[in-house]
Amino acid sequence: MQKHEIVVKRLVTEIFNNKLQPGQKLPTERRLSVLMGVDRTSLRVALKQLESMQLLDIRQGDGIYVRDYKKFAGIDFLRMMLSLEEEDIDSFVGEYLIEEIWNFWMEFMPLMIRMAMAHATPMALKQFVDVFDAELENLDDREKIVELEVLSQEMIAQNTGNLLVLLLSNSTRQMRLQIVRRFIGSMQRDEIKTHVEYKRALIRGYMTGTIQDPNLLAEGQRSLLKKHWEAIRGTWQFSKEEGAIVHQVLSTPGDEKKVRRKRGEKG
Numbered sequence: 001m002q003k004h005e006i007v008v009k010r011l012v013t014e015i016f017n018n019k020l021q022p023g024q025k026l027p028t029e030r031r032l033s034v035l036m037g038v039d040r041t042s043l044r045v046a047l048k049q050l051e052s053m054q055l056l057d058i059r060q061g062d063g064i065y066v067r068d069y070k071k072f073a074g075i076d077f078l079r080m081m082l083s084l085e086e087e088d089i090d091s092f093v094g095e096y097l098i099e100e101i102w103n104f105w106m107e108f109m110p111l112m113i114r115m116a117m118a119h120a121t122p123m124a125l126k127q128f129v130d131v132f133d134a135e136l137e138n139l140d141d142r143e144k145i146v147e148l149e150v151l152s153q154e155m156i157a158q159n160t161g162n163l164l165v166l167l168l169s170n171s172t173r174q175m176r177l178q179i180v181r182r183f184i185g186s187m188q189r190d191e192i193k194t195h196v197e198y199k200r201a202l203i204r205g206y207m208t209g210t211i212q213d214p215n216l217l218a219e220g221q222r223s224l225l226k227k228h229w230e231a232i233r234g235t236w237q238f239s240k241e242e243g244a245i246v247h248q249v250l251s252t253p254g255d256e257k258k259v260r261r262k263r264g265e266k267g
Contacts, residue, residue: 016069
């Protein structure tokens with residue numbers, strides 16, 4: 001990793017983990033170069049990249065300010081977030097990111113499926129089945145499964161025939177690769193098998209006319225994603241420290257009385 005990339009990764013991580021707040025002024029370039037352990041040239045390259053990502057506001061003669069990524073950042077910021085190692089991201093913020101992605105995915109993927117199935121030819125449907133068959137043949141090769149999952153997404157985008165969907169698919173490929181890699185990594189072999197068989201059955205049902213409404217395919221996919229999301233979320237647990245805090249709050253008599261008063265109960 002080059003020096004400027006190290007700076008970019010560190011500042012992006014601190015911005016995303018809320019260690020650097022919107023509007024906060026960063027130290028001078030001279031001071032930053034010392035703190036980051038890089039030369040001024042590498043630092044400036046990094047700062048320019050972060051400015052182009054709308055994460056920093058560099059004001060000549062004034063200083064460098066952190067921008068609100070939720071208002072200004074684009075898909076390149078999200079792509080970088082997903083490329084970070086798990087230990088780089090605060091656990092709470094990381095869970096928030098995953099939930100945001102899944103909520104989006106549960107809405108966007110069914111939309112693409114509806115659009116794609118309206119234009120899909122019998123040959124295109126056969127190609128989907130071929131991809132799913134390949135997944136079933138490679139259940140012990142997770143990276144191959146990831147590759148095939150992403151390929152099936154791109155086939156869906158292509159079959160929509162919609163330019164905006166195609167461009168969005170192209171620009172988010174690396175991001176989707178990271179999402180799918182984390183998704184597949186959270187599943188057991190039998191779960192992956194069931195996941196693929198479910199998708200295959202839906203397409204086969206559409207091919208044979210058993211399923212005639214594309215909306216049923218879309219809703220089937222949404223239900224599948226929701227099921228997987230609930231399973232992933234169910235693995236999240238309180239730390240012992242968090243559990244102790246919650247227990248203390250819930251067992252405080254004063255707080256119980258406040259809750260009762262709000263409910264209109266006596267005691």
